[in-house]
Amino acid sequence: MADKWMNSIGIIGGGAMGLLLAGYLSEDRKVTLYTRRKDQAELIQQNGISILSGGEEHIREIKASDGKQYEEDTLFITVKQFHLDPVIQNLKEREGKKLIFLQNGMGHIEKLQELSGHAVYPGTAGHGAQKLTDRAVRHNGQGVIKICSFAESSLEELQHLLPARSPLQFQFEQDWKHVLEEKLLVNACINPLTALFRTENGMLLDNPFFYEAFKTVYKEASAVLDSKFDIALAEEVCRNTAQNRSSMLQDAEKRNKTEIDAITGYLLKEARKKHLSVPLLEFLDTAVKGLTENDKHGIKHFL
Structure with missing residues (x-):
């Protein structure tokens, strides 16, 4: 099972940033979007994700699930801080994954220290995104997604896995606190x-x-x-x-x-x-x- 999901990407959270990431990353890699609600997952599974940008609509077919298996080797966690606890509890029971956390604020940093056995990367998303429906997101402003080293996690693997090109523009940083x-x-x-x-x-x-x-x-x-x-x-x-x-x-x-x-x-x-x-x-x-x-x-x- 591990080989099947090696270098695939999971996105936990079906909000604006989760939809945006899942849509763009699915252009050239295997992506699964994990939602809290079954009806949202079914809607995306049937109709794909719609990204509205620059007056154009782009439809991306994608796998979506309301399950909690999180089998992929690399996971973006885009849920809001007050929804993090059950996700972290689930991940504590697993090991060996690359976990990228994109939350506002800094209240979650102490919780990330509980995830021993994983490579953990706090980060920030500088994109303007607005969720229009359960499957549609408007990309209002391009920015940079910064991914940071944390507790000696190496950035090298992620630099090879994630694209540096537009529209996502990933940037890798050593100083997470800054x-x-x-x-x-x-x-x-x-x-x-x-x-x-x-x-x-x-x-x-x-x-x-x-x-x-x-x-x-x-x-x-x-x-x-x-x-x-x-x-x-x-x-x-x-x-x-x-x-x-x-x-x-x-x-x-x-x-x-x-x-x-x-x-x-x-x-x-x-x-x-x-x-x-x-x-x-x-x-x-x-x-x-x-x-x-x-x-x-x-x-x-x-x-």
């Missing part, structure tokens, strides 16, 4: 504000009042992380994904749980350790949780 803190800072500047203001990423730069909030979040988050990242980094992501609706905004609009705990929650925990005052981050953490709580009860917003 890469994840960089993405965390960008997520903190964009995701909570877009969810609160109910707007696309680019409006955070175009609206002068939104931009003032953007700059304040950057200042507070940078102090917490003790980082030297320039605000131009977060601004560039906003421009490159100007039409994208952040994952947090999409979740809030669908009345789904957001990853606010993985982003502002993590920063607030670190701020308390350092005795730092971060009032806007505290407000955003409370406000986004309040939005989704209201949504659950069908309370209408003023926006």
